[in-house]
Amino acid sequence: MQSNVSNGILNNWLELANIGAAINHRLEEALKEEPGLSLNEFYVLHFLSLNDEKKLRLQQLQERVGLSQSALSRLVVRMEAPRCGALRRNVCEDDRRGVYTEMTELGADKLERGRRIVEQVLEAAVRSGELPAELQSFMSRGAVGNAGSEGNAGNAE
C-alpha cells in the first residue's frame, strides 16, 4: 500500500512539521528559563505590543494567538494574576463588549527580554545548518515588510 513516490509531498510536510516542533520545543524551554514565560504567553505579549494602545479584546487575541476561547481565557487570567503580573484587566464601562487586557510595565519588560531569547534561539537554528536550504533561506529573509506579524501563532488548538 505504501508508495514512497506518492508519499513525497507528505514526507516534506512531515519534515517541516518536525522542524517546527523541535524549534517550538527549544523556544518553550528557553523562555521558561528567562523571562519565565510559556511560548503562548510570549505570543500574547508580542501581539499586544503590535497594537497601538497595547490592549486587545480577548476575541482579538484569540484570533492572533490561535488558541481556543477557553484556553486563551485561562492563559490571560494567569497572566493577570499577581504572581505573573504581565497583564492588567481593563473594563470599559461605556462599551458592553469592552473587556480588554493590556500589558503592564512588567509585561513589557518580560516581552523585551523574551524577544531577545526568541531571536537568539531562531538565529542559532538558522546558523546551525540543521534547516533544509529552502527554510534557511526563508528564515534569513531581511526584516523588510512584516508579513505574518499580524497572523496567528499557529497553535493547533
Added chain:
Amino acid sequence: MQSNVSNGILNNWLELANIGAAINHRLEEALKEEPGLSLNEFYVLHFLSLNDEKKLRLQQLQERVGLSQSALSRLVVRMEAPRCGALRRNVCEDDRRGVYTEMTELGADKLERGRRIVEQVLEAAVRSGELPAELQSFMSRGAVGNAGSEGNAGNAE
C-alpha cells in the same frame, strides 16, 4: 520597545507557523469528511504503516506522533473501539513491555484514502501560489529520500 528590524526573524517564524496552522486546519477538515479521521489519527496510521509489522508500542507511537502519553493513549483507545475499528490491541504474553497496537484492514483502507486526501490538500496548497517561494520549493521536492518520514508529526502537546 518594538523594533521591526530586530523582529525580522521572529516575523518570519510567525509567518511559517501561520502557514503551517492554516494547512493543518485544512487537513483536519478534509480528513474529517473522508475517511473520517482526525489528523492525529491519520498520523498514527501513517507511522504504523512505516513499521514492517504494521504494529508499534504506544511509547514508539507517542514519539513519532508527538503527543503526550495520555493524549496518545486516549487516541489509540478510540481508534481500537468498534466505532472506529482502525486499530487492534495486541498483547504479547512473553514480553512484559509487550502492549502493541496494530492496524486492521479497515485501518489500512482508511489510511490509503486519507493519504490521497492529504496529498490533494498539500498539492493544492503548493499549486495555489499562496506559499512563499522558498516553502513552495521545499514542498515541491521530489520524493527521492524520505527525510522526515520517521520523525514526529509536530504536535505541540
